[in-house]
Amino acid sequence: MVRKGENIYKRKDGRWEGRYIKGRKSDGSAIYGYVYNKTYMDLKERLLTMKALYSHNYIFKTVAYQGTLNDWVTCWLTEMQRQLKPSTYASYTNKMTKHILPFLGHLPLQAITTANLNDWIKRIERDLSPNSVRIVYQVMMSCCTAAVKRELILENPCKYVVLPKKTPNNIHAITSQEQRALKEKAVTHPKGLAVILALETGMRIGEIAGLKWEDIDFSSDTLTVQRTIQRIQLMNGVNKKTKVIEGTPKSITSKRTIPLSKNVKSLLAKQKQQTSGDFVLGGNKPAEPRLISMWLKKICQSFHFANIRFHQLRHSFATRCLEKGVSIATISALLGHQSTKMTLDVYVNSFMSEKRKAINLIS
Template identity: 25%
Template sequence: MTTPRDTPASRRTRANGDGTVYQRKDSRWEAAGYVLAPGNTRKRIRVYGTTRNEALAKLTEKIANSNRGVPIPSAQGSVAAYLTYWLDAVAVDQLRENTHTRYTACVNRYLVPGLGKKKLAKLSAKDVRTWLNQLRTTCQCCSRGIDARRDEARCCAVGSCCSKRLSPLTLTYIHSVLKSALEHAVREEEIPRNVARNVRTGTPRPRRFEPLTTDEARQLLTTTQGHRLCALFELALHTGLRKGELLGLRWEDLDLARGTAAVRRTLQRTSTGGLTTLPTKTRASERRIALPTRCLQSLKVHHERQQHEREAAGTTWQHNGHVFTTPQGRPIDPTNLTRTFTTLLHTAGLRRIRFHDLRHSTATLLLEQGVELVVIKELLGHAHIGVTATVYAHVRLRLQRQAIDTLNDALNSAGNAPDDPSTPAVVR
């Protein structure tokens, strides 16, 4: 009599609804089962793997998504159907909420209107390239009907195109979203290759920014003296912390005795949760940094001021442990911080810049002081030093010019001046 233990692994039965798993003649493992398909129907799908566990894991993931009511599109389905599935069943678990929101807007605004009707299995690199070229040359007011929805038409609706085209950076972002979606389709064996990877969009020029000069930075710091968030702006300029990292700091993250700060979280506003504390942007962003003496003194003064505000607020104070809060103890909305920063720039008589440009200013000033690139990379929390080198390439070129000029002055100094040909040589 054959017992379950004696039954070969490829022929063991599984629970009803779990599908079947067996080994093929080519030594690969195949798993098959029924999942929910578009149109509220069910279809049998097959997935493959080099091991039984790999094939079973792929099938289990698809069945789990199906049980959640997410239809599994087939390669014969449209690109729009697959993008909807990818956003709802895959990307939603892998991306932050704000990033997922941007991906969704990109898919609905550009990908679905441009490529949505094509079959996923028949999508070619030529289709993607043609679509991107069309996006690059098409006025967005015309294609999306923006002008027609205005109270007073002034562009395409009155026959005068403004030629408002997408920037190279936006085109690259749209292309990257498509590549990410198709890459998952390859992993799920819906399509054999990612055709979007065969299309080159070119490398867009880095976003231009104008960091503060040394004199402008001093002027801003002088203007912030006495402001209730003076410590925040000093910390931003001295350490290059991101806006969300500054607002997400808690007193438990600071070691004022040793002069260090642990960057562990960031504060963001999401569409569903409001002001939410999240992990740092990347694993490299989670770091411990040294604090200068000026920041330590400002933080101590800020702590005393916060205690006075807490006493004044009484029972209305909402304690959450954040270093920088409103006078009632609530977290500071990033948008409100931007407004405060813009007001301070106007008061200081400085040109208008983004708050994020304070981070660029920190890196630029450090580079100009001769600080090693690897030290700046660790301070800013970049994942790779190549990111730091690329973003601040203009600063490195200026430093190269200074170095070349210094060498030129040394070679042309009085002691090394060439002999005057009019001076007769002395024969000894």
């Protein structure tokens, strides 16, 4: 069990605590880091890894890092958990667990080559779309970039990996006729407000779920997007539990103020009279995104519409704006995109019809 000099102690709460040196202050005194675990052997293994990772901060590095990718990822994700939004951290962990570590985790970090990564890309291409492969690759790239900064590896092996070409966005807007019919039915449906909000504001499903009455200003006819609701996966060993969380919008530009149409204002005022609680669609707690998606599905089924994905409503809002001649900058701001380039990239198919109109006008 515990040996002298290990810096491992049994805490009063039953957990084991390990201490390691993270670096030195200007006066030479040590800066300590701590790790905790329920079992002694698991903690000892983790502590040895942390000591190896931080060894270059307080001793001359004479031995190359010997850990595997699995070892490094454990430490990297621990650090990233303090820096990332819970939803982003859950996404990183999920991609590592499902698509990276099963293929590469056993390899020594220093032995991973571009050839290994090219083989790995080919393997995950069997199950993932090209765009999804690129997203998983970005997580691996970030992980290796952090290892380079720590001087655990000399060069990032991800730099020269051959990636599949991007594919066009396959989410299409519904037609104007379909949109009118859907709005007519949604107005009369008890759960139709979420559909109207998406079609007339372009809000994301998580933003609609997170909408509170305090975000709506009936005097100025505006609503402010300032939170989002998501269900994230918690990776706890073999138990893959999920949790609903309230977080900030996707990006800085996603926090935005949107004018309300008379129709939406009227429906919101009616909803406020009929419900209680902080949330517009959930009352005392939010209606999570998958429940809102189910509402849309039931509306489509009850009125014999083809099944529509909720994100199509956001695309339909943007497409109707394009058809009415709204500027790209305004559409981008309403959607909360980080740039007009992103708007152009996402709606390239919609812009094609506008290009044809322009050609026909001048010819």
